[in-house]
Amino acid sequence: MKLLHKIKQNLFRQPADTGETGQSIVLIAxxxxxxxxxxxxxxxxxxxxxxxxxxxxxxxxxxxxxxxxxxxxxxxxxxxxxxxxxxxxxxxxxxxxxxxxxxxxxxxxxxxxxxxxxxxxxxxxxxxxxxxxxxxxxxxxxxxxxxxxxxxFSLADIYASRRVEDGVLATSNQGIFGPNICVDYGDPFSPLNSPWEPGPYTYSYRIYLPPDYPSDILRVELFDPDSINQATNTHVVLRSDAAINQGGLAPTTNKQCGGNSSNR
Known part of the structure; x- marks a missing residue:
């Protein structure tokens, strides 16, 4: 049996090819x-x-x-x-x-x-x-x-009634604010003798209408902000670099609105 086993080993044993030694290392690399x-x-x-x-x-x-x-x-x-x-x-x-x-x-x-x-x-x-x-x-x-x-865009949207009887509201931009918006310094819409623009002053409005606007009448409502200028309304104004460097103003200032037209 041992002799037969050795014969089988010799018959099926394949000689090693020395030319393929180390080939796996190259493939892995x-x-x-x-x-x-x-x-x-x-x-x-x-x-x-x-x-x-x-x-x-x-x-x-x-x-x-x-x-x-x-x-x-x-x-x-x-x-x-x-x-x-x-x-x-x-x-x-x-x-x-x-x-x-x-x-x-x-x-x-x-x-x-x-x-x-x-x-x-x-x-x-x-x-x-x-x-x-x-x-x-x-x-x-x-x-x-x-x-x-x-x-x-410095103008604030205000909902104005376009047709009061129908209750239709449209958005318009009419909140114009100058350097000083408190009533102490004049009405922002029609200021008189404001420190930044002496004498009477007016604002120019430009209203865009669509080409298919059905009427030749346009109603414009202006809102006076005095109603929201409360006496305890104190705030800190942070000025831009342009106002500081070119205008010679302080970086910050405190403002307090008076709350009624008598303060103008």
Missing amino acids: LALVGIIAFAGLAIDVGFIFARGSQLQAAVDSAALAGVVELTADINASLPAARTKSGQFLNANGMPISVTESLNNPGYVTAYIDDLNITNYSVTATWPVETFFLKAIGFQNRVNLTRSATAAI
């Missing part, structure tokens, strides 16, 4: 390159998406912060708005390269549209480093660019 490439792609792409969300949030806050620095003179106040936007980019953890990108042509723009709404747009670019992708030769940074637009 090649597979690792592909694994690292896919892992790097997944990790770096996720990292880039996270940086993009962070940049978008920072640009959103920069646009909201900068728009309040704009005045009627867009060109003169745009540098102050750009500076404020850069400060908020830094406050949101953006590197200096992102702040400096605001100086690129067309990255910070502003305009006033036909409805007298001030629009302010901010664009910023963040060169983001990659990690695992460098192992497969991708050495360049990924430039992320995000934009945001903010608008400011």
Whole structure:
């Protein structure tokens, strides 16, 4: 039996091919390159998406912060708005390269549209480093660019009755506020001898009507805000950089409304 067993072993034993020794190591090494490439792609792409969300949030806050620095003179106040936007980019953890990108042509723009709404747009670019992708030769940074637009409209919506008998309400913008809105400094709608505009003063209204407006009569109701100026209404006014630097005003001031027309 032992002799028969040895004969079977000799018949079925295959001689080893010395030329294939160590081949598995090469295959494993090649597979690792592909694994690292896919892992790097997944990790770096996720990292880039996270940086993009962070940049978008920072640009959103920069646009909201900068728009309040704009005045009627867009060109003169745009540098102050750009500076404020850069400060908020830094406050949101953006590197200096992102702040400096605001100086690129067309990255910070502003305009006033036909409805007298001030629009302010901010664009910023963040060169983001990659990690695992460098192992497969991708050495360049990924430039992320995000934009945001903010608008400011100082007029408040007031619901005015267009047809009293039918109870139909329409939204109009007639809440005009000047530098001083308390009755102590004059009626905001028709001030007399206000400290910021001596003598009689009037406001010009421009009302847009749709082409299919059925009537040739337009009713306009003006609301006097004296009813909401209570005697205990004290508030702190936070002034913009333009008011501080160009107007020579203090950063903050306390205001108290009188509450009746006798205070004018």
